[in-house]
Amino acid sequence: MLTSLPPLSLYVHIPWCIKKCPYCDFNSHQIKDVKEAKDGKDAKTNVIDIHPSNQANEANQGFDEKRYLEALRLDLQSTLPKVWGRRIHSIFIGGGTPSLLSSAGLDQLLSDIRALLPVNADAEITMEANPGTFEIEKFKSYAQSGINRISLGIQSFNDEKLKALGRIHDSAQAKAAIHAAMELFDQVNLDLMYALPNQTLDEAIQDLEQALAFKTQHLSLYHLTLEPNTLFAKYPPAIPDDDSAFEMLDALMDKLNTAGYERYEISAYAKNSNRCQHNMNYWKFGDYIGIGAGAHGKISAHNQIARQTNERHPDTYMQKIFNQGHALIEERILDKDDLPFEYMLNTLRLIDGVPTHEFKERTGLEISAINGPIQQALKKGLLDEDPSTLKASDLGIQYLNDLQMLFLK
Ligand code: SF4
Structure with missing residues (x-):
């Protein structure tokens, strides 16, 4: 039984990309x-002529923005109760x-969300962006609509590595996007990857140094x-071994x-x-609504915690939304035996951990429910000795x- 409900967030999934990256699962x-929804009214078709490299992930009907936005609105509406x-x-x-x-x-999209749900005035609103889709006027407009945090998928500043990763952008585009993003948004995140195909330690350091020069938050x-079911799993590139990757991370x-x-x-x-x-909020086992194809949600009530999963394929997702008013393929009430693992799986990722009392606040269980695994973890030196966290x-x-596995029932 939860005495209070955790903070609630909203995740919106936009499931299309210009080109599927070979490592992406x-x-x-x-x-x-x-098909862009110009002004939300006049649909204009903008055909991007590309040749799919990964047929399994190709969406059959393309990206019809207007139709998908309508599906997202209905999806959110179905979650409101x-x-x-x-x-x-x-x-x-x-x-x-996105x-x-x-x-x-x-x-x-943001207007629909605000019309349906009360959004805190100071809410962090993040959008992921690909530097290969960067257009200054469009990003200006995103900021005006309320995006206050942008997360740029840079991955590397080395053109050879970007090519090996199958990215659609190059280093110059990445830098231009970061410069503009720093001007337009309160918060900027850069996603970087290491242990790339044939990457040396020096190259990994050079990538990071270039990122640090921008002083993003x-x-x-x-x-x-x-990852399984990716092009890289089928045709693996030469990547640094575990020891070299560990040295890079250090x-x-x-x-x-x-x-x-x-x-x-x-x-x-x-x-x-x-x-x-x-x-x-994810890592502290907070609640979130997930809308869009394949989106996941976690919603607590006082007497239960439920996880929801939407239909993955965009076309089927939209069909289901328009035919039956929702696209859930699974709604699972978490068993009390599963809660400790679910909670620890998330919170242990945080370097500072979490206050011990939050375990009961978020799971409804007494801390004694995990006394066994805590003792085992302490004995192995895997958990901090301070009992307050x-x-x-x-x-x-x-x-x-x-x-984490020690907490799996
Ligand atoms: S890595 Fe990002 S850009 Fe590449 S296919 Fe996956 S989601 Fe799209």
Whole structure:
């Protein structure tokens, strides 16, 4: 039984990309054509002529912005009865490539959200953007519509590496996008990857140094992994081995630390405490509504915590929304035996951990429910000894997976 409900966020998924990157296992689909909802009224067809490299992920009907925005509105409407009276603390528009949205389309989306739900005046509103889709006028308009945080998928500043990653942008486009983003938005995050195909330690450091020169408020640093069902899994490139990748991460973390970035989550680094509020809510086991193809939600009530999953394929998602008013393919009430693992899976990613009392506030369970695994973790040196926090030790961060698994029933 929860005595109070956690903060509520909103995630919006835009599932299309101009081209599918060979390492990507997100729910993103290569588009064949885009129909923009100009001014929300006059639909103009803008055909992007590309040849799909990954047929399995190709969306059949392309990106019809007007139709998808309508589906998102209906999707959100269908969730409202589960969140009556609750306010939205943050919004994250992710993908895919949300920066494929036209100015009018993004404005329409935010207007629809505000018309349906009370959004805090100071809510963090993030949009993910691909530097290859950067247009200054469009980004200006995004800022005017209310986007106050932009997350740029830079990945590398090395043109050869960007090509190997199948990215649609080059280093010059990345830099131009960052310069403009710093002018337009309160907060800018850069996504970077390391352990790239044939990458040396020096090249990884050069990438980070170029990113640091922009002094953005936030950086996210990800290890390139070869995920199943991707082109890279089928045709693996030569990537640095685990020891070399570990050495890279060590060197990169040193640089980030010296530049004043605090590592507050496994892959997230913030300057002057500019943490991503939306992601913090995920990691603290907060609630979130997920709308769009393949989006996930987690919504608590006083007597239960439920997880929802939407239909993944954009075409089927829209068909379901228009035919039956929702596109849920799964709605699962979390069993009380699953809650400790679900909670620890998220919170242990935070470098500072969480106050111990929050375990009961967010799961409704007594802390004694995880006394066994806590003792095991302490014995192995994976958990911090301070009883007032649930926090991975330095060793626990290194072996996070092993630590999290101790809480699996
Ligand atoms: S741009 Fe991002 S979401 Fe789209 S295919 Fe590449 S990695 Fe995936």
